[in-house]
Amino acid sequence: MMDKVLTDPRKLMTIELKNKGIDIETICVPDRVYLLTDDIFDYMVSLDCGEYRFPIGGKLWVLKDNPMVGFIKSMMCSPAIATQAEDLIACGVKELIHVGYAGGIQKNLYSGDIVITEGAYNDTAVARLYGFDYKYIETSSELSGELVNIMKQHQKVVFYGKTWTTDAGYHETVGQVLSYRNKAALCVEMEGVGLFTIAKYRECAASAIYIISDVFEDEEWLLGWNGEAISNAVKAVLEVIIESI
Numbered sequence: 001m002m003d004k005v006l007t008d009p010r011k012l013m014t015i016e017l018k019n020k021g022i023d024i025e026t027i028c029v030p031d032r033v034y035l036l037t038d039d040i041f042d043y044m045v046s047l048d049c050g051e052y053r054f055p056i057g058g059k060l061w062v063l064k065d066n067p068m069v070g071f072i073k074s075m076m077c078s079p080a081i082a083t084q085a086e087d088l089i090a091c092g093v094k095e096l097i098h099v100g101y102a103g104g105i106q107k108n109l110y111s112g113d114i115v116i117t118e119g120a121y122n123d124t125a126v127a128r129l130y131g132f133d134y135k136y137i138e139t140s141s142e143l144s145g146e147l148v149n150i151m152k153q154h155q156k157v158v159f160y161g162k163t164w165t166t167d168a169g170y171h172e173t174v175g176q177v178l179s180y181r182n183k184a185a186l187c188v189e190m191e192g193v194g195l196f197t198i199a200k201y202r203e204c205a206a207s208a209i210y211i212i213s214d215v216f217e218d219e220e221w222l223l224g225w226n227g228e229a230i231s232n233a234v235k236a237v238l239e240v241i242i243e244s245i
Contacts, residue, residue, distance in 0.1 A: 121183065
């Protein structure tokens with residue numbers, strides 16, 4: 001009794017959608033949804049490949065050529081993206097893929113490189129609160145493997161491996177970076193564990209694609225926003241997503 005969870009996302013979404021004149025039992029949401037970081041979402045919208053369809057987890061768009069694939073502007077940090085994932089899953093979404101930015105911590109990574117994660121080291125609170133008090137949270141291996149194969153089929157170079165999720169994006173230390181580098185983490189981000197935890201809890205699939213922005217070198221972050229490497233990587237990833245539907 002004491003462990004009973006008080007909130008049912010499905011009930012909340014049923015009421016929220018009903019108040020907007022939508023019957024949750026009759027809508028057909030996408031099976032797969034890409035959660036795109038702010039400017040990546042904006043660029044996707046500018047490509048005129050989708051249309052806004054549902055007020056779920058924000059504004060859920062669907063691709064014009066395949067309404068079973070959707071995209072949405074992702075929330076930032078693990079607690080927020082976890083709540084967003086709960087809303088999407090409650091309405092019937094089965095696969096969630098985050099596309100965002102990360103800081104490269106391995107010496108062979110550069111701005112504009114593309115990383116697909118097999119799981120993330122847990123430096124957050126969300127996983128523990130959901131009963132997954134583990135140091136490492138895996139992605140769906142099948143979904144992550146599919147993403148790697150799709151990228152390779154489109155001649156895109158990707159790095160596949162572990163990431164590190166932190167709740168303190170402005171407070172990484174040199175010691176932390178070096179420690180996670182030694183554990184073979186490719187990069188650091190703020191959403192992975194939150195998303196992967198909810199997917200496990202709700203028995204859905206989740207993975208993530210990260211574009212390296214800044215890189216760690218000589219005990220500091222080298223900011224990578226000058227030049228076109230990052231924007232070119234964003235374009236490449238979105239082109240693959242659209243072409244592979």
